[in-house]
Amino acid sequence: MVVWIRGDKLHEEARRWAAEHVKRLEERYGLTPKLAVLLLNDDPVELETQRKYVSLKAKDVRGVGGEVEIYELYREPPERREAAVLRLIERLNRADDVTGVLIQKPLPPYINESRLFEALSPLKDVDGLTPENKKRLVAGFDVDRDVLPCTPAGILELFRQYGVDVRGRDVVVVGKGTLVGFPLSIMLMQLDATVAVLHALSKERIYYTRNADVVISAVGRPPELYSDNPWRLTGDMIKEGAVVVGVGGKVDPASKRWYFDVDEESVAQKASYLTPNIGGVGLATRARLLKNLIITTYMTATQTTSPRLLAFA
Numbered sequence: 001m002v003v004w005i006r007g008d009k010l011h012e013e014a015r016r017w018a019a020e021h022v023k024r025l026e027e028r029y030g031l032t033p034k035l036a037v038l039l040l041n042d043d044p045v046e047l048e049t050q051r052k053y054v055s056l057k058a059k060d061v062r063g064v065g066g067e068v069e070i071y072e073l074y075r076e077p078p079e080r081r082e083a084a085v086l087r088l089i090e091r092l093n094r095a096d097d098v099t100g101v102l103i104q105k106p107l108p109p110y111i112n113e114s115r116l117f118e119a120l121s122p123l124k125d126v127d128g129l130t131p132e133n134k135k136r137l138v139a140g141f142d143v144d145r146d147v148l149p150c151t152p153a154g155i156l157e158l159f160r161q162y163g164v165d166v167r168g169r170d171v172v173v174v175g176k177g178t179l180v181g182f183p184l185s186i187m188l189m190q191l192d193a194t195v196a197v198l199h200a201l202s203k204e205r206i207y208y209t210r211n212a213d214v215v216i217s218a219v220g221r222p223p224e225l226y227s228d229n230p231w232r233l234t235g236d237m238i239k240e241g242a243v244v245v246g247v248g249g250k251v252d253p254a255s256k257r258w259y260f261d262v263d264e265e266s267v268a269q270k271a272s273y274l275t276p277n278i279g280g281v282g283l284a285t286r287a288r289l290l291k292n293l294i295i296t297t298y299m300t301a302t303q304t305t306s307p308r309l310l311a312f313a
Contacts, residue, residue: 002268005162005245005275007154007283014287015064021294022065029301033066033293035100035126036092040085041108042074045225048253050104053282057102060286061293069098082111086119093121099297100126102289105179113178123299126150126292129178132305137183140190145308147292152184154284155216155245156191164214164243164273166193172208174198174231174261175218180247184216200229209237220248222259235266243273247281 018033025031037054041047058068076084085103092098101124107113117125122132128147141148143156159166171193175181181197188195196212198205209215215238223230231248238244246262260277268274275281298310 002271003162003273005158005164005273005280007158007275007280007287010154010157010161011283011287014290015060018066018290018294019064021297025294025297025301026065031099031297031301032097033061033064033099033297034097035061035066035068035102035293036095036098037068037070037102037104038073038085038088039070039104040073040081040111041104041106042078043108044253045250046106047074048251048256049249052251054104056282057286057289060290064290066293078108078110081108082115085111085116089116089119093119093124098124099300100124100293102126103129106177122147122305123303124296126289126296127179128153128183128292134183136306137186141187142308145295145310147295147307148187148288149179149183150288150292151180151218151247151281151285152187154286154288155184155247155281156187157288158245158275158281158284162273166191166214168192168194169213170194170196170211171214171216172196172198172212173216173218174205174209174233175220175248177218180218184218206237209233210239212239212242214243214245216245216247217261218247219261220250222248222250222261224259225250225252231261232263233261233267234263235268235270238267238270240270241272242270244271245275245281246277249277249282 061068092101117129120130122130128149171188173181173185176197176199185195185197196208217233219231221231244267248261295307
């Protein structure tokens, strides 16, 4: 029988931890965690999905006593959008009351992602995607103290909570995006997993997924919404007893219905461990965002560039 890897306990623990630290930050530094969220993508599917995600993240931050400000930059004309974002990032870097900046991904194809994250102060990078934070990730990460990409770190915390050990196991990551697939593959390799990363041009994808001990699907191109390179992981694409983690999901802007990477019903018949599409990785991601925001608030308050030098628990 499948064991469901749920994120509710992790999320609740993160909420309590963050609420305690909000009080400490206000008492010690007179500083309240404040998250600035930048929405850039005007694609209807992406925008609807991102709005859903952001509303949940904002609810979490406000629920622990923090503040949130959302910037709807997708309203800017495409030819002026990147310049407008860079100007805003420069202003947010200087703003004393802003302690974390979230550039919601994926971005439109005409936006230079590297340029945005190079402009963002690492002190306020809650997604761990600035060059400085990427270097720290590659050099060797500390899942408890570093600012790490939220979804990969959340997945590893779920594995730890449920006793899923990836050492020496064959792990397939479907999707090579800079937010999940790429950083997660690096983190898994540092944990001594044997990692294969699949993408749109990969051949024999089903061969890899059928032979993997662990399959992590982070694509977000459900067949119901995409005719170009659609993806869904089904039970016939994995081996008996595999650990399966579903990350990708999109909202149909017309019906408001969610569609996910993993066919939960068929995969549950063969998997040993499985994240539910609702209440799994999403909650773990939100838990990690709260932790990252607290860390960046301490970094902002003390102007400490390395989170490992901070005295918090």
